[in-house]
Structure formats: C-alpha cells, structure tokens
Amino acid sequence: MTAPTVPNDGLISADLPVLTRKDFVTDQEVRWCPGCGDYSILAQMQKMLPELGIARENIVFISGIGCSSRFPYYVNTYGFHSIHGRAPTIATGLKTARPELTVFVITGDGDGLSIGGNHLLHAMRRNVDLNIILFNNRIYGLTKGQYSPTSEFGKITKSSPYGTTERPLNPIRIALAAGATFVARSVDRDTKHLEEMLYRAAKHRGVSFVEVYQNCNIFNDGAFAAFAEKEVRAERMVYLEHGKPLRFGKNNEHGIRLNGFTPEVVENAESDEGLLVHDAHAENITLANILVGMDYPEFPVPVGVFRDVDAPTFDQLVQQQVDEAIAKGRGSLEEVLRSGETWVVE
C-alpha cells in the first residue's frame, strides 16, 4: 500500500462564481453593541470578498476569543471560533495541510498581542499565507473594560483605577520585527480605505497583517477620534502610497521629510522635492520602522501599506518538500515497515 494522495483535490470547485455581498451574510443575528466599529469591518469584508473571485467554500475565517472573534459567525464561509489567542495556530495547521484554501485570522489587541502574542509572532515569521486582521480598540471589551497591551500608558480602566503602569505595544512594529511580508493599517470609519487594505491583504501571497483602529464605543469611546474622524482625517492622518511622497492636509499641502533618521513635518511644502517617498517594497524595514514611530499629535498618523514584499510562503515550502519527496517515489508501507535490518524465522 502506498501513501495517500491528497483527497481534497476534487473538493475545490474550479468554476469561479459571481458572488455579491449578500452571499457572505449569514442567518445569525449580529450581536456586537450598537455603534461598535466591528460592524464597519464586517461590512467592508463582506463587500470585499466577492471581488476576490474565490468560491465561498474555499474561504475560512478563524478567530480566537474576544468581541472581534465573533466575526466568523457572521460571514457565510467556513468559520472556526476557537480559543483565546490560538487562532494563528489553527490557521497555520489548516493552511499547511490545505494550501489551496484562503484563510483569514480575525483577532484583537488582547487576543493577538497578549495571550496569543507568541503565535502571532511565529505565524508572521514563518510567512504562512494567512490574512491576519487585528482589531485594535486598545481595551478589553468582552470582559468589560480592562486595559490591553495597546492601551496608552497611564490609562484609567476598571483594572487600572490609578492608571496603568505599563507601556503599550505597537502592533505594526511587532509585525515588522517578526518579518511579516505585508503590513498595513487602516481605520474602521475610513470604509473605502479599509476595504482596499482588506483586498490587498487577501491578494498578497504570504502572511498579511492588517491593524484596524476600531472604536469600542462602550469601554474606550473615541480612542482614535482625535485623528480618525472624518472632519480631521485629512489633516491628522497620512496615507502611505508606494512610490509617492508623504503628503497630508485638506489640500495635501503638508509633507514629511527625513532629517537623518528623524521624520519632520514640512508645512505647506510647495514642491515634492526633499519629501520622504514611500517604498513599501523595500526588503529593509528601517523606513517602515521610522514611519510607524510617527504618532498623533506630533505627526499625522500613517495608514496604508507599510510593507509589501514577496517571499516564499511556509505552506508552499512544506508542500514543495512533500512533492519533491513523492516525486522520487511514493512511500510504500510494506517497504517502510521492512526498513532497517530484518530476519526471517521459518
């Protein structure tokens, strides 16, 4: 008897369906608090998915625990609501076993960066072809309002009545340090931009990490309002675009330039000359690291794609080793049982 061939080949439908947003809506009542930023992320995802041209049955959403992790129940694909922090592990196993599937990981700042920090790190360093969407609301919502690893230093919450004594993590910096090949940031309220980031993440081959600033209107309302509200967005956020100078302002009148390794705002920069030009495809992460250090109010907050580079994916490399081994001769059970020294008793 020989080793099995992968039986799933026949399961994947070849015909590309024409789907609409409605095809990705389930019969489940959405149970986030009214006004939650998660609604917008769900809506942009459901709008974006038909554009991928991938059949519903070949898409899987895997989440951990937390408000964001309810997400799979509301998307009409395969879905797995797992345990706290572990979604990247299940997704890695699934994608490695079945590289032909499109796999999303939905996580939050607590799920992904606190209890599941290790898994997130390793999924990114391995470059597993997953689309990881981290909803960052800088608070624990499901457990009703404790500080999270991204909460600002000194923040007063239920578990830090005198203010936190912990310094926050920057999720983008973690992703860059772990070697993620696609790293982006968007905001729940900037629906068009968010949809574009989700689309580009899904299209990227390799691990994609998207941080979405998401408002928790119950426990941390307005966390991003100072720069993400529609009226101030142009002045207080800068949209990163590969190959273009960093410009912001109502009329794109301001710019960013580098002084050594330090960014500086150039008000009313008339010419692009001397302005920092974004390079998302750079292998070196120095520039991306400088950008991620820019924060409101000293700087406009950068959103968009920080990094987008090509590298072989983990699932692909594993499959390749298996394929190469099989090409040299598919394993035979009879033979492997008889490997090594044998003797015959008459």
Place this chain on the structure above:
Amino acid sequence: MTTETQLKSEHSVEELERVTIRFAGDSGDGMQLTGTQFTRTAAVFGNDLATLPDFPAEIRAPAGSLPGVSGFQISFASTEIYTPGDRPDVLVAMNPAALKTNLGDLKPGGLLIVDKDEFEPTNLKKAAYDTNPLEDGSLAGYQVVPISITRQNELALEGLPLSAKDKFRCRNFYALGLILWLYGRTLDTTIKWATEQFKRRPDILEANLRALRAGYNFGETTELFRVQYRVPPAKVPPGTYRHISGNEATALGFVAASVLSGLPLFYGSYPITPASDILHELSKLKNFGIKTFQAEDEIAAIGAAIGAAYGGHLGLTGTSGPGLALKSEALNLAVMTELPIVVIDVQRAGPSTGMPTKTEQADLLQAMFGRNGDSYVAIVAPCTPSDCFIMAIEAFRIALKHMVPVVFLSDGYLGNGSEPWRIPDISELPRIEWKYADPQEGKFNPYLRDPKTLARPWAVPGQKGLEHRIGGLEKSGETGDISYDPRNHHEMTLARKAKVDRIVDDIPPLEVIGPEEGDLLVLGWGGTYGSITSACENARKRGLSVASAHLRYLNPFPANLGDVLKRYRKVLIPELNTGQLALLIRGRFLVDAIGFNKISGQPFKIAEIEGKIDEVLGLRDEYVLEFTRSAGVSGG
C-alpha cells in the same frame, strides 16, 4: 576468522535459557551502540529479547562522573520473554563511575567485567571511591573479571593513523567483541553494520574491526573465562522480523493509519523528552505525504493539529506529560468541536519537569479528567513497544469513526524500549472507516449526529454548500448555532459523553491470561505488561491461582471488564503511579481493588510484582519495595 571456530575452542559450553547483560560506561564510551549491536546479533540469531537504554539526563556530563554514566540492558532468551530482565546476570563496567551506579542491580554472584585500566586515582575520585574496589575486597560477592581493556585496545590499534582519543573510542568494540565471544555469537552482524556505517571512513572502520576482533580473540585465548555460554534460539512464530522501539512503532503506526485511511497525516509537535523521536521519524517520511510542523509551543502544536483535522486530514500531535497539561485547553476545543485528533503522550516521571528521562504512568487521570467542564475523550494505551504500532492505528480508527479526540498514552519505558517485531501483513491491519459529510441542499446541520455512533458529520472546507461555523461555545444540537439554552447544554454534555461511551461496541473485549476465575486477578495497563505477565506466569508455575489482564483501552473500558473483575476473589492493580487506574476501577465497579504502586521513575521488576502477589495471597508478610541506589536501568 574466529567467528566460525568458536565452539572448537577449549572452553566448555554451558546452555542457558535466559541471560541479562548490562553495558555501562561513560556517556562518551558508546554503550548505547555496544548494546544495540549485541541486540542485533541476538535478534538475527533468533533469540527473543527485550532491551532498555538508560541515558543520563545531561547531554554531556563531565567524563568519568557519576551523572555521566550511560547504560544499556538487554535480556535475551530461548523462550518468550516480556521484559529486559530484573537484575543483570552480567555487568560490563567501563569505568569506576559505571561500576558504582550499576553494581547494586547486579545479581549476587553475577559476572562483573571491568576495564581495570580505568580504575586509576582520578577516575576513582570522580566516582567517589576512597579505595579501589578491585583491590579492597568489596566485590567479593561477584565473579570479577578485571581486564585491561584500554591498554589491550591500544595495542590492537597500534600503528593506525588515528589520534589517541579516536583509538580510545574503539574500546566499546573491544568489549563488544569479548561479550559476543562469551555468548558464542559471530561477529558477522556487527562487521556488516560497521562496514556500512563507516564506508566513508575506512580508517575508523579498520580500527573498530581490529578492536572488535581483539576483544573476541582475547576471550578465546585467555583463561579468565572457563566457560562459554549458549542461549539457543527461541521458538517464535514464523515471519519476517525486525527490531523496533516504541517510539519508532508509534511513528510507523501513524504512517500506517494514514495509508490505511487514505488521508494525509499532519503532525504538530514541540520538542520534548521522551517524545521527540516520533517527530524525528515522521519528519523523514515526507514521501508518504506527511507534513510535520515543529511548533513554537505545545499549544500551537495541538492547535495546528486541530486545524489540519478541521481541513479533513489526520491531525496528530505528540508530547509528554507537561506538554499535555499545556494542550488541555485546546484538547477541550477538539472535544467541543468534535474533531478527530489524536494526542500522543509519552509519559515521563513526576509533576512539573519531574525526571524527563525516567518513566512513569501518572498521566492517566490527566488524560481522563484534566480539562475544564465535563469533558470526555477516548484513551488508548499500548502495552509493549511493538504494540504502539497497532494502538496508533486504533487511535485514528476510533477518532475518525466516532469524531472524537483520542489520547494515546505511551511512556518512556515503552518509547525507548525495544523488542523484535514480526512485521505484520498489511492485510492483517484494522480497517479505518471515515467519510466527509454528504453534499446536501438547504441549510447544513453540522451537529446532526449519526444515530448509532452519535458522531457528527465531518464537513471540510472546500465542500460546497456545507459552509458552517463551529467553535468552543456551546452549540445547539443539530444546527450548531451558539446556544445558552439550559436543556440544550444538559443534553449536549450527555451526548458528548454517550458518544465516547458508545465506542465500547467498537473495541475488543479484555483478554485474560491464566485461569478464567480464581484467587487473584492482576490488572494493569500500559508499559507494565511485561513484568505483570511474567510475574503471573511465574506464580502459576508455583501452582497459584493467578490470572492477569491488561487494559489497552482505558476510555471507554472494554465491555467485559466488570464481569472479569467479578470472577476473582481479589484484584491487584500494579501501577507506576499512586493508584490512578485503581481509583477508576474502584469508582466504576465498586471493586475493592488493591493497589501496588511504585513511583521511582523505574519500571516494575518481575520479582516485585511476584512479591506483592504472594503478600496479597497471604503467602508472606507485607512486601516492601527496595530501591537500589543505581542510576542505571532496572528491568521489569
């Protein structure tokens, strides 16, 4: 060559039924290799045998020190045997430290072969000997044969272009040659192995073969040994045999499960003693379509296995006790999502880090109950190294048919121990039944159970029309939607339990060795099979009414277990823990089972179980375990 002339020598030949030898030396002395080579020779000769290696916990303890001693015990016989032997008949000690740590196990009057060149002041001091035991009379109770192994090996290798250190490293082959002579064995198997092993290093090959032959010839010409021993071949069933360790058999069993089911195997694991060998074995076998994943931690390893099982492949993870503790939350996710994963636990000694290189069977209750909520998994436990092969297949047969996680409880003794194995015909192996969910119109109900097994359908991504959501939250029966309904949770909990209970219809009954009814049943599970079976055989030879039975299915128990227990006046349960199976048996069957518990990191000796049997039958006073100070292997 001397190999053909051994019986023409002038030594008399004495026939023995069974011999147990322990090779002991510094971890740099190559004792594992010496033992393995002797084992191969005995196996090819046709003896039944069992072996147990004993490694120091430190990778490289200081040379000559007590913690640096490495041992390998082999028992070989002309009859069927089940264990590597209680106490060695022969101890080969390559230095003072090896003597000190192993002497306590040697049988009184046993043969003690030592390399006397190594008994010099520095080594004696490292082994904490104040006086030289070869000279102070402390070894009077043994047949001591001091041999100048180091020096003679040097002489044999004189003129070879090797460093003194490389030459010193051939001493183990000198000792091997000598022992092969002593038991009338040929050098053929070792020569064949060495020729293949050192084909790129002819200088090393030459040195090893010279050392081997020198040792052999020394036995032939010296007058230190008056007799040569002969252990005739055992009568074993015909077939093709190989040598196999428990961990190898485990890996091959899971390969077989993949081939038999036609489903690719995914193995997620984090390195841990003594389970890592399974990862090493499986990672070589990519031409079987096997994907191995060295995870960032134990949790990721099981998470990935769950992901693979969700994707319709064989999801397997493996670890030892501390790792099982880390996996427990994720194992519960597999319980809740009713996915067919298998978790290997190669048990080791103690709580926390405990004694990683020592054996114990103390994770039974962890496997059974070590999770939050009312959580049921199936549990299987192999009873010999080669039984790991069959039970691995069984684990996935049960997991796939019943859509349930299965824990496979091996242990360090089984995993590292080895025995000859009659290679089975593929046609003899169990069938593995499974199916993905049937395609259907309309809403798919992922928790609509099979009326017979209560298994839920296995719908895998890629199957059109079966898109569904599962997770760790309680589900509504049939639809799988999240539910907090009181009656639903009650019923779902009972359904998950009943699903595991119903596996009972799908496993073989418990077999009894010995009388169908009588004075005493000795009930065991896992790696204690060899010592229990041997002890009970010995008791019956002494005319006692003692039967033994060994549980390989621990949840659910075989259907006839309750009946079997009732047929004996007393039930004795020897375990390498404080009484975990006994607790389950007493709780389930209200049987006043007597525990016999040893928690020393070492397997049971046959004599220990016999001693306890005698106590329970009123033939002696209380039997008290004795612990030798040996750091070496204790057979059993």
